[in-house]
Amino acid sequence: MFQSLQDKLDNALHTLKGHGQISEINVAETIKEIRRALVDADVSYKVAKDFTSTVKEKALGQNVLTSLKPGELMTKIVHDEMAELMGGETKELNVQDNPTIILIAGLQGSGKTTFSGKLANYLKKKKHKNVLLVAGDVYRPAAIDQLKVVGSQIDVQVYTEEGNQNPVEIARNAIQKAKEDNKNVIIVDTAGRLAVDEKMMAEIRDVHQAINPTETLFVVDSMTGQDAVNTAKAFNDVLNYSGVVLTKLDGDTRGGAALTIRTVVDKPIKFISTGEKLDKIDVFHPSRMADRILGMGDVVSLVERAQEQFDEEEARRLQKKIAKNKFDFNDFLKQINQIKRMGNMKDLLSMIPGAGKALKGVEIDDDAFKQIEAIIHSMTPAEREEPKIINASRKRRIAKGSGTSVQEVNQLLKQFSQMGQMMKFMQSSQGKNMMKMMGNKLPGMN
Structure with missing residues (x-):
């Protein structure tokens, strides 16, 4: 979403994000590049010019030149003005009339x-x-x-x-x-x-x-x-x-x-x-x-999408299974389906701060879970419920049925075992204490 515009704005703000000397000249150049990025994004020239004039005025008014973090301050000014350009406040649909x-x-x-x-x-x-x-x-x-x-x-x-x-x-x-x-x-x-x-x-x-x-x-x-x-x-x-x-x-x-x-x-x-x-x-x-x-990124929207797929009763059932070390491939399959219902993978990853830039140019396959699902669907009900019974001959059958190799089946089984151990640890008192300590160190988590 808006990848080209995002890249150009990032380039425009790059100079001020560094540690070099900040001057009226490179601030003016940044403003010029922002205007060019907006016009390239098919924003009308008048709107782009008015926008950058406001940004420049506020940047000078808030002493960007003498700020300890001029890049961050300029980015905040651009962000706030861009939000204002698109309406400022969220306007909900009026559904009060009957009908x-x-x-x-x-x-x-x-x-x-x-x-x-x-x-x-x-x-x-x-x-x-x-x-x-x-x-x-x-x-x-x-x-x-x-x-x-x-x-x-x-x-x-x-x-x-x-x-x-x-x-x-x-x-x-x-x-x-x-x-x-x-x-x-x-x-x-x-x-x-x-x-x-x-x-x-x-x-x-x-x-x-x-x-x-x-x-x-x-x-x-x-x-x-x-x-x-x-x-x-x-x-x-x-x-x-x-x-x-x-x-x-x-x-x-x-x-x-x-x-x-x-x-x-x-x-x-x-x-x-x-x-x-x-x-x-x-x-x-x-x-x-x-x-x-x-x-x-857009963490709030990402959390909202996750909550839409969240079932409290199912979560309690899953928590009990994890505590008893009974988390199986049927549960894993349900978790995959919940993630898939949230949207395509590239869109979801772009909501994580920094992920969009890190994944620039990387093709994210919407069928990222396809191979995992094929392997699980090739298991018998007993194998899904009790992965420990999957021996060498069963692995060969599962690989053949899913169009994968024995090595890939082994890899999934290993990752699943490691994930189960981690989930069990997070449910333990030691794991909960660790999460609490981490939360106290993160802004907005204490």
């Missing part, structure tokens, strides 16, 4: 239908809402079928009217149906349109006026850069929407839309979306995004 009506609008191909499903899934699971999806795209072939498939995957009802080509009527009827069925959130997916298509823009305006939505979200493909910002402004002139959604952030995104759109339309970015899976949606946090752009 809450959410209108989804955007260009063709921006990912509205997929996002509608993601939002429905998010509100159902995290906000415990009873959601109705409305198929309001009456033009795109198979749009209704796509929404039906999405709805079935997340177990959310989809309202459709076969043969009706009037999206205003469909939306009104859907709201009435939702009230009858005690649905408290209605998400209306609309047809994609071009900002220059006056007829289609008039239609979305009519839908908006007819249903008076609680929230109107403009969905934009973040890979389109400044084009996304221009269309965002055109849509806002018509709809005066309440928030922006950035999709496809896992693609080759330069960052221009995320950094510019808030300034141009004065509307908050409320969600970001990555990938096609229906759980890949996150509330947009400007400060956390600034952390990631500057290579500082």
